[in-house]
Amino acid sequence: MLENLIMLRLNKCTKLCRLPTSIGNLKSLLHLLMEETAVTELPEKFGMLSRLMILKMAKKPDHEVSQNPENTELPSSFSNLSLLEEFDARAWKIAGIIPDDFEKLSSLVLLNLSHNDLSSLPCSLSGLSILKKLVLSHCKYLKVLPPLPSSLIELNAANCTALESISDISNLENLRNLNLANCEKLTGIPGLERLKSLRWLYMSGCSSCSSVVKSKLDKLALRNLNSLCVPGSEIPDWFTRDKVSCSKPKNRVIKAVIVGIVISIDHSIQDDLRDQSPVVAGILITILRLNVPIFNTAPLLGVPKTDEDHFYLCRYENHTPLVLFLKDGDKIRVAMQNPSLVKGVHLKKCGIHLVFENDDDYVGDENFMREGQQSVSQKLTTFMGSSEEDKQTLDPISEVGREKPERKQSDGNSFVLLFIVLPLSFLLLSWLVFMFYC
Secondary structure, three states, X not given: OOOOOOEEEOOOOOOOOOOOXXXXXOOOOOEEEOOOOOOOXXXXXXXXXXXXXXXXXXXXXXXXXXOOOOOEOOOHHHHHOOOOOEEEOOOOOEEEEOOHHHHHOOOOOEEEOOOOEEEEOOHHHHHOOOOOEEEOOOOOOOOEEOOOOOOOOEEEOOOOOOOOEEOOOOOOOOOOEEEOOOOOOOOOOOOHHHOOOOOEXXXXXXXXXXXXXXXXXXXXXXHHOOEEEEEOOOOOOOOEEOEEEOOOOOOOOXXXXXXXXXXXXXXXXXXXXXXXXXXXXXXXEEEEEOOEEEEEEOOOEOOOOOOXXXXXXXXXXXXXXXHHOOOOOOEEEEEEOOOOOOOOEXXXXXXXXXXXXXXXXXXXXXXXXXXXXXXXXXXXXXXHHOOHHXXXXXXXXXXXXXXXHHHHHHHHHHHHHHHHHHHHHHHHHHHHHHHHHO
């Protein structure tokens, strides 16, 4: 009978097993917060909460419901919540197929269905025209992603181990964050090359489609990306290894710092802190001033679930602290934290490249240029598009350098022929003619 109630907070009421049917009478309720309770299903009249805007009912992923071990479904009236803006149902054991009338939730901005047992998503999902963030991570039975709303800014489908295909995402013009880490069965990402707003791309553990993904990353995409993770065991050979000194040329400013790292994780070594963290903990990028650390950052996202090597590429623009704090004479170092707080993380290779003004501004075709003349992003495009075997061989400039001695030898032969052999032959011929007439 609390007709004027606006907010109801039930978080961590761990013995609360059910909601009363009469909850639908709370006509003024805007916020219902019931995270980490023992409630396993919503009353059928739940859809009567017609003014509800925020519904957070997430559980811990390892939460076991003893009262009802079976999977649950949303009530048929749920689609009546047309004003709902945020819906977090993480680890609610929602199973099967979500009804196609889900598009009636037209006010949704954030939707979190992670750690559920969904086998499919409704095609009407694309009708959620103002949805900004969609979280589907750890939905282990989900095989296909249907067409998605063009309003999306963030899509997280990490650890969907059964995911095999994604509908064309070229319409996601505003997408900035795409996390598909450990989707090991995924064979491709149609439309990836059209995502001009993308800033974070995590593909760790995606060996089946990594080569296809890398081939679609052109120089514009690599110039815009702040963070990238893909399977790989090499870093560009033109990066400075381990540590770089900041020496600013006259009248040129640093526009960015690019860090490349190759790591592997030994999963035979158990470490909950490492495996549950959203970052690859234990690796630090440090600014040293007079050999004293003045700034640290640990930027890496997308923890791989396999033991294979992974390549991380991180770009820090001039508005980020790593660049803002830099002064002439400082050094940037990439190293394992000592002592390390996590186990099983191995830093195999690392390198740093400073991007100065005009180093990465060229917008035209650069394929006709030598590598030394190309922009930073064009060189990264060449690196990403080459195979692992090619990355271990000498670069084209080195090959050109090896040809120079042969060219010099050829030039020397021409000199001998033109200035020595031909004059002597002419003299010999003249002598024979003279002797004949004599």
